[in-house]
Amino acid sequence: MLVGDIPRLNARRYPTKPAVISGGTTLTWAAVNERANRLGTALRASGLRTGDRVAICARNTAEWPEIVFGLAKAGLVAVPVNIRLSAPEIAHVLTDSGARAGIVHSDQAALAGEVFTEHLELVLQLGGGEVGKEYEAALASSTDTDPTPPTLTHDDVQFILYTSGTTGLPKGVVQLHRGMVAQALDTSIVTEAVHSDVTLGTTPCFTAGGMVRTVAALFLGQTLVLHPRFDPEAVVAEIERSRVTMTTFIPTMLMRTLKVLENDPSRDVSSLRRISYGSAPVPPGLAQEAMARLGCDLQQRYGATEAGGQATILTPADHRAAVAGDEGLLASCGRETPMAEIRIVGEDGADLPVGETGEIVIRSDMVAAGYWNKPEATAETFRPTGLWSGDLGRLDERGYLYIAGRKTDMIISGGFNVYPAEIERVIAQHPAVDLVTVVGIPDPEWGETPVAVVVGKGAPDPGLEESLRVHCRGNLAGYKQPRRFEFRDELPLGPAGKILKREVRAALLAPAGR
CATH class of the missing domain: 3.30.300.30 (ANL, C-terminal domain)
Incomplete structure (x- = not known):
């Protein structure tokens, strides 16, 4: 299965079901699949070929999923660009990746648009035409034809995501179709996802988590609601309006959302069944308050861009056990997911005994293929024994992972x-x-x-x-x-x-x- 197959198959099963909701726009699965076809066909017709890189600089918007799927269908490689980057940082991503084309949102056109037009052969603009061809016009002049090359396989590159590196310049992490489909399957298992889920996305689509969410939160034909930024009042209103069942927060977001509910207990968030969080543990008191006030389960996940996303999960059952008295669990980031294997090793690569701290090594089909054009860094991190994460941690006797620090200074x-x-x-x-x-x-x-x-x-x-x-x-x-x-x-x-x-x-x- 390829990433571009996701909208095609869901359009067959649920053609009229909402797939994406954002800013007053609702796109059905049939519409997402058609628009992805039109985008991919338009880019291939412009001269782009399998493996060519296409940079995307846009806030969360209704077009994000169709762009990801359209590029995947056409065998083109998505290169998400953080909208907060400066002009020199954007230029580095474009030149290092060798991108030939780009898609930029009008909100980012003032800064990114100039860099895009300077470095790229073709630029499409969402919501305007000041710095490139208007996106909707490009789709309208294209055809609803599946652009998937017959030679495309699950070992082809799906996206390159630039992550900050200890050398001072970001490195491009190369992810394959194989890895993202594996990640979508793994995420579906651990979140107990069903096609009726409605996921709210407020964290950026251009991050590793955002790229995983775009694929995993739509994998089974679910509905994805996208907000351009996090606003606690808007989050609660969206949960009520769209009957949101899942979302992802960092602990700060969780605290701010709880404050809204504290000020107005009448708000109806009963549709929520699970909140995933990361970046930092939550204290037992906050976990207990969140579970009581929101009436839903919590889960925490640990992973890395190089790992393709998640590698462990602290499950809802773990959170309930922690609130019931096993508080030490909340200091961990859970146990390995069904499709991941975690080892703790010493400098020589040998497994360390339970309880000893060493480097976290991850083996999984979800792990990325390496760093773009950096063979030495790839050999150092992506070894035959697994992904050497650079993170330090320990496993307890129950298999829970505890992060002890970072070998890097991140x-x-x-x-x-x-x-x-x-x-x-x-x-x-x-x-x-x-x-x-x-x-x-x-x-x-x-x-x-x-x-x-x-x-x-x-x-x-x-x-x-x-x-x-x-x-x-x-x-x-x-x-x-x-x-x-x-x-x-x-x-x-x-x-x-x-x-x-x-x-x-x-x-x-x-x-x-x-």
């Missing part, structure tokens, strides 16, 4: 992965900076937040902080901006001259006066 802020090396690379380019390191510190709202510690050149400059903020705003996505700048005369260095990040972070967290 910061998770508001559910987004932020790698210090990316921020350091940009700050180090400032002419007044001699040395810089970025570390994550706990934040009550966002989980973690990046702090830049800078050694300047020459005499102290009171205007340097504002100059660095302006520099970062021009070169980094909003969620990657350092929330604080600290200035030092020197930074702690190890014997090889490497900045000792652990000492820097400890100093920032130390009580004043110590």
Whole structure:
């Protein structure tokens, strides 16, 4: 089965059933399949061929699923672009992926549109025509013909998703049709999905989770409701209006939604049956309140872009056990899913005993094929023994996985992965900076937040902080901006001259006066 088969088969089974709802637009399964055919046919007619990359820069919108399916049908490779990226970051994604065409939303046209037209042969624009051919016009002039090449197989690439890397430049994670279909099947099993489910998506479609959701939440012919951004009042209203059965939150979203219900207990969210969350554990009190006030089950999942999405699940039964007294379960991220195998290994690759901390290695059909045009990084991470995740963890005697930390210095802020090396690379380019390191510190709202510690050149400059903020705003996505700048005369260095990040972070967290 190929990803493009999903709309085709569901259009046969449920032609008049709503498939996508967004911003007042409702598309049936027959409409999604036809529009995906028209898009794929139009792009093939423009000269694109199997394996060509097509960049997508758009907020959550009704067209997202048909774009994903249309590209998959045509054997084209989707390259989602984070709408928060700066122009230089977008340019890197386009040039590194070798994208030939792009689809950009009018909301992103002011910034991304200029970069797209500079680097790409063909640009389609959603909601306008200032920077490319109008999307609807392209579909109208095309035909409802299935564009799937006869040679396309499940080992062909379906999308390349750029994830921040410790080298300071994002790497493209290559996912195959095989992996995404496996992920959809695995997700359907662990969420006990049925075709009557209505899933609300408020997290971005351009992330790994968003790409998985687009395929998995529609795999069985379900309905996907998309919001352009998270708004707790809008979420509760949508649950009532569309009788939403499933959604995904980060803990901050969960807390804000519960606040709406606390202020108005009469709101009807009885249709909800399950909420999935990630990025951080929830405390027992919050889990208990959520289950009581929302009247639904909770589940947590752990995974990575390279893993194709999820690899473990902390099930609703686990949450109920935790609320009943087994609170330690909420510190874990659950046990491996039916289609994943998790090992904890030492530096030599040998399995470690239960309870010992080591690197998490994942084996699964869902694991990505490697990094785009990076054979050395691929060989290091995607090994014959499995995906070496770079995360540290331990398994208990019941098989529950506990994350102990990260071998990399990744910061998770508001559910987004932020790698210090990316921020350091940009700050180090400032002419007044001699040395810089970025570390994550706990934040009550966002989980973690990046702090830049800078050694300047020459005499102290009171205007340097504002100059660095302006520099970062021009070169980094909003969620990657350092929330604080600290200035030092020197930074702690190890014997090889490497900045000792652990000492820097400890100093920032130390009580004043110590």
